[in-house]
Amino acid sequence: MTAPVDLTPKATANHTPLVDTRLLPLDDAGARATHRVYEHLIGMWAPGVIEAAQDLGVFATLTAGPATAAGLAETLGTDLRATRVLLDGLHAYDIVQRERGGDGQAVYTLPASLHGVFAPDGLFSLAGKITHDRNVAWHAWRHLADNVRSGARSAHGGQQVNQISEEDYTALARGINFWAPPVVSVLADALRERGWGDETDALLLDVGCGTGIYSHLMLEAFPRLTARGLDAPRITAIASEQAARLGVHDRFEPLTADFWNDDWGNGTDLALFVNIFHLQTPESAHELLLKTAKGLTEGGLIAIVDHIVDEEAGGANVQNRFFRLFAASMLATGGGDAYTVQDYDQWLADAGLRRVALLDTPMHRVLLAGR
Amino acid sequence: MTAPVDLTPKATANHTPLVDTRLLPLDDAGARATHRVYEHLIGMWAPGVIEAAQDLGVFATLTAGPATAAGLAETLGTDLRATRVLLDGLHAYDIVQRERGGDGQAVYTLPASLHGVFAPDGLFSLAGKITHDRNVAWHAWRHLADNVRSGARSAHGGQQVNQISEEDYTALARGINFWAPPVVSVLADALRERGWGDETDALLLDVGCGTGIYSHLMLEAFPRLTARGLDAPRITAIASEQAARLGVHDRFEPLTADFWNDDWGNGTDLALFVNIFHLQTPESAHELLLKTAKGLTEGGLIAIVDHIVDEEAGGANVQNRFFRLFAASMLATGGGDAYTVQDYDQWLADAGLRRVALLDTPMHRVLLAGR
Numbered sequence: 001m002t003a004p005v006d007l008t009p010k011a012t013a014n015h016t017p018l019v020d021t022r023l024l025p026l027d028d029a030g031a032r033a034t035h036r037v038y039e040h041l042i043g044m045w046a047p048g049v050i051e052a053a054q055d056l057g058v059f060a061t062l063t064a065g066p067a068t069a070a071g072l073a074e075t076l077g078t079d080l081r082a083t084r085v086l087l088d089g090l091h092a093y094d095i096v097q098r099e100r101g102g103d104g105q106a107v108y109t110l111p112a113s114l115h116g117v118f119a120p121d122g123l124f125s126l127a128g129k130i131t132h133d134r135n136v137a138w139h140a141w142r143h144l145a146d147n148v149r150s151g152a153r154s155a156h157g158g159q160q161v162n163q164i165s166e167e168d169y170t171a172l173a174r175g176i177n178f179w180a181p182p183v184v185s186v187l188a189d190a191l192r193e194r195g196w197g198d199e200t201d202a203l204l205l206d207v208g209c210g211t212g213i214y215s216h217l218m219l220e221a222f223p224r225l226t227a228r229g230l231d232a233p234r235i236t237a238i239a240s241e242q243a244a245r246l247g248v249h250d251r252f253e254p255l256t257a258d259f260w261n262d263d264w265g266n267g268t269d270l271a272l273f274v275n276i277f278h279l280q281t282p283e284s285a286h287e288l289l290l291k292t293a294k295g296l297t298e299g300g301l302i303a304i305v306d307h308i309v310d311e312e313a314g315g316a317n318v319q320n321r322f323f324r325l326f327a328a329s330m331l332a333t334g335g336g337d338a339y340t341v342q343d344y345d346q347w348l349a350d351a352g353l354r355r356v357a358l359l360d361t362p363m364h365r366v367l368l369a370g371r
Numbered sequence: 372m373t374a375p376v377d378l379t380p381k382a383t384a385n386h387t388p389l390v391d392t393r394l395l396p397l398d399d400a401g402a403r404a405t406h407r408v409y410e411h412l413i414g415m416w417a418p419g420v421i422e423a424a425q426d427l428g429v430f431a432t433l434t435a436g437p438a439t440a441a442g443l444a445e446t447l448g449t450d451l452r453a454t455r456v457l458l459d460g461l462h463a464y465d466i467v468q469r470e471r472g473g474d475g476q477a478v479y480t481l482p483a484s485l486h487g488v489f490a491p492d493g494l495f496s497l498a499g500k501i502t503h504d505r506n507v508a509w510h511a512w513r514h515l516a517d518n519v520r521s522g523a524r525s526a527h528g529g530q531q532v533n534q535i536s537e538e539d540y541t542a543l544a545r546g547i548n549f550w551a552p553p554v555v556s557v558l559a560d561a562l563r564e565r566g567w568g569d570e571t572d573a574l575l576l577d578v579g580c581g582t583g584i585y586s587h588l589m590l591e592a593f594p595r596l597t598a599r600g601l602d603a604p605r606i607t608a609i610a611s612e613q614a615a616r617l618g619v620h621d622r623f624e625p626l627t628a629d630f631w632n633d634d635w636g637n638g639t640d641l642a643l644f645v646n647i648f649h650l651q652t653p654e655s656a657h658e659l660l661l662k663t664a665k666g667l668t669e670g671g672l673i674a675i676v677d678h679i680v681d682e683e684a685g686g687a688n689v690q691n692r693f694f695r696l697f698a699a700s701m702l703a704t705g706g707g708d709a710y711t712v713q714d715y716d717q718w719l720a721d722a723g724l725r726r727v728a729l730l731d732t733p734m735h736r737v738l739l740a741g742r
Contacts, residue, residue: 014392014407017385018696020689023733024553029484034495034549035733036385037488040421040464041500043414045696048512048703050411055516079522082702086519089699092692093411113400117408124405129412134513141419142509145426148457151450178405182395318391321463325389325416328460331453332419362394362406 016094018042047133049089054130058086059118062096062110069106123213123245128175135168140332152334170238173210182361183274183305184217190357190368191222191270194301198223202269205295206230207288208259208276212239212252214305215272219248230255230264260287268295274305275364278326278336282347285339289351293371301370302353307338308365310358319360341367387465389413418504420460425501429457430489433467433481440477494584494616499546506539511703523705541609544581553732554645554676555588561728561739562593562641565672569594573640576666577601578659579630579647583610583623585676586643590619601626601635631658639666645676646735649697649707653718656710660722664742672741673724678709679736681729690731712738 019039024031053059056076061067067075069084076083087108091098097109116122118130188196196202201224206215209229219227229239229252236254243252257264271292277285292302307323314320323338330336345355348369357368390410395402424430427447432438438446440455447454458479462469468480487493489501559567567573572595577586580600590598600610600623607625614623628635642663648656663673678694685691694709701707716726719740728739 014388014390014410015386016687016692017689018693019385020693020731020733021385023731025556028552030487030495031549031552033482033484034488034497037421037466037485037497038500038549039385040417040466041497041504042696042700043417044504044508044512045700046411046414048515049696049699050408052515052519056519078519081708082519082522085695085698085702085708086515088695091686092695095408095411098686111404113404114408116401117405124401126405126408126412129409133412133415137415138509138513141415142505144419144423144457148423148427148449148453151453178402178409181399181402185396315462315469316387318388321387322389322391324456324459324463325413325420327456328420329413329416331456337452337456360391360394362391 018092045089046093047138049086049093050095051130051134053086053090053095054118054127055134056086058090059110059114062108063115063119066107066109068101068108072108123242124178124181126175126178128171128173130175131171132168132175135165135171136333137329140334141329144328144332147331147334152331166234170235173235173238177211177213179363180213180217180274183364183366184214184221186359186361187303187305187366187368188218188221190359190366191301196222200224202226203228203267203297204270204272205255205264205268206272206274207264207292208273209239210235210274211242212236213242214274215239215252216243216246216248218272219243219251220246226251226253228253228255228265230257230259232256264291264295266295267297268292269297269300271296271300271302272305273303275307277304277306277344278330278338282343285343285347286350289347289353293351293353296371299370301356301368304344304367304369305364306367308344308358308367309338309340310365311340311342319362319365322363341365389463416460417464418509420457420464421466422501422505424457424461424466425489425498426505427457429461430481430485433479434486434490437478437480439472439479443479494613495549495552497546497549499542499544501546502542503539503546506536506542507704508700511705512700515699515703518702518705523702537605541606544606544609548582548584550734551584551588551645554735554737555585555592557730557732558674558676558737558739559589559592561730561737562672567593571595573597574599574638574668575641575643576626576635576639577643577645578635578663579644580610581606581645582613583607584613585645586610586623587614587617587619589643590614590622591617597622597624599624599626599636601628601630603627635662635666637666638668639663640668640671642667642671642673643676644674646678648675648677648715649701649709653714656714656718657721660718660724664722664724667742670741672727672739675715675738675740676735677738679715679729679738680709680711681736682711682713690733690736693734712736 019035021032021035061075069087073080073083090096098106101107117126119125120127204227206227206229209231212229215227215229219225229236233256236256240254243249307326309320309323327338344367353369355369359366390406392403392406432446440458444451444454461467469477472478488497490496491498575589575596575598577598577600580602583600586598586600590596604627607627611625614620678697680691680694698709715738724740726740730737
């Protein structure tokens with residue numbers, strides 16, 4: 001378990017506010033509430049500005065070096081005034097820095113820490129997330145009410161799948177690789193506490209491995225680990241490619257078995273499920289855990305990395321907030337839910353398993369379970 | 372001038388964060404930057420959740436009293452699970468409160484301070500802003516890059532107008548009435564400092580009055596003031612209706628003169644321009660000030676309420692950030708700009724006027740000028 005954290009919102013705000021409510025009378029609750037909701041409503045301005053800049057090549061150009069609005073407009077073939085407005089908008093979100101040059105013109109700089117964030121081929125880039133937003137998310141969120149009416153369940157029940165295209169899935173999977181390092185860091189520490197080390201021979205089964213990033217980082221953390229990445233052939237091809245890029249391909253085995261009908265093999269020391277359980281129904285979650293338990297070694301563990309709501313942490317808990325909204329995001333794009341620790345505990349008990357740890361990361365919780 | 376304010380972002384954050392970057396290593400600038408940008412990209416989730424709830428009638432129902440997800444789903448004819456996900460999303464944004472009822476079911480409450488925020492006929496409601504978002508803003512922000520390419524100027528130059536429909540203009544004008552009270556409060560204080568009081572007979576000319584809310588609140592503040600609201604006939608009809616609703620119609624005169632070609636009359640003690648100058652070009656701004664100066668009494672004042680960037684306040688200043696982004700918003704919907712105090716000072720000097728005050732409000736600055 002992690003140490004208790006200070007939940008004061010102000011202490012963790014990543015973004016500066018856009019509405020200075022300090023200038024409102026303290027006793028006017030209505031005015032304060034309206035201004036606060038207004039600031040929520042203009043939340044779409046941020047992806048609007050950032051994605052437009054990505055589309056136009058602003059970040060690619062600024063990665064090469066600082067530029068003025070005039071210089072950028074010429075390079076990109078955009079309108080000068082509009083380019084200046086866009087750059088000033090990025091500056092308002094602290095995405096680019098803005099300083100007066102010698103001739104009085106503003107010079108815009110993309111900080112080095114943000115170069116990788118927008119790079120199309122960056123390992124932890126958000127480029128794929130932006131592609132997904134532009135193809136799917138804007139429309140889905142604009143029309144969320146429709147899915148609240150209908151429920152947006154798949155017609156045949158059972159396993160729910162996000163109703164996004166294959167191409168978009170690939171973009172999105174790459175666009176959320178950045179979620180992996182904090183998760184693997186926490187998971188690796190927990191395993192080390194349980195005796196895992198540089199000399200541990202172990203087999204990791206990464207169920208629904210996607211780009212394989214969690215396996216790949218685990219292989220980097222544990223030199224004698226072998227990882228089996230289970231997914232559709234199209235996806236394991238991506239994972240194998242990335243394993244080669246990271247130099248861990250000799251210990252990464254793609255496994256293209258059928259998720260539900262084929263056997264996954266035995267001897268699993270660690271079964272890893274990243275963002276798999278939020279797509280399940282209670283029934284399919286149960287089936288998944290039974291199947292996994294069968295293939296585990298004596299002392300084997302299951303690591304469930306997901307948007308696991310911990311009611312005991314309180315509604316104001318930052319992770320819980322994100323998980324609740326991630327459930328709304330899944331509702332917008334067609335499936336999935338954020339289950340609670342209590343749900344997981346019940347499913348584990350039904351499969352003869354028990355939770356041994358619950359660990360916080362910025363975008364997930366890691367639930368570790370054993371027999 | 373207002374007192375200096377503490378610009379520490381954290382001290383003014385209206386929203387709790389969704390990404391707990393405290394759980395990231397302090398020295399990993401890339402990871403921190405990526406998580407911060409990700410939180411910006413999911414900014415669209417907030418209007419997505421709030422607007423869907425408004426569309427479905429969630430707020431109207433909760434204004435009548437607290438409800439469970441099951442109760443709401445039945446009332447609204449929506450899917451139960453999806454309704455629960457939506458309500459938990461609203462709770463994550465601190466829009467609704469969530470407590471366990473006696474039977475263990477979560478009960479959702481809309482705080483009283485938020486009842487007026489979503490009411491279709493509320494004087495300071497955001498309902499019109501939400502209508503505008505749904506009709507215009509989602510599409511406009513999704514396609515901002517197009518306008519950065521083209522510049523989105525009106526073809527004939529001169530005065531720029533937002534290219535939104537008349538129906539949408541009306542919704543939006545009503546949806547931003549909430550901007551008025553903090554502005555009028557600051558303006559009235561400044562006028563009182565200059566000798567205005569309960570016995571002052573004065574004429575206010577409200578150029579481009581919209582719903583007339585600024586005039587109406589000024590009439591409430593100064594009992595012997597008369598206000599002339601200049602706008603298109605369709606708009607002054609809305610303003611007259613609202614004047615009657617607020618009981619100030621005997622001192623509110625609609626004026627449907629042609630903005631550019633007709634005379635506005637003389638004897639103006641205070642000429643008020645709210646969100647008018649951001650739609651001007653430097654040339655039309657100059658023309659507007661010359662025309663206004665002609666009709667002012669000896670000692671008459673001009674109050675310009677707008678998104679006035681004050682470079683001296685620094686780029687991190689909350690108002691400046693909002694104004695820069697409001698300029699991007701105008702670019703998205705087709706026109707307007709956020710000019711600087713320096714721009715205004717130059718235009719004023721060219722018209723034989725000078726700035727006498729610059730006052731902060733949450734969403735605007737108020738520039739007061741005289742001869």
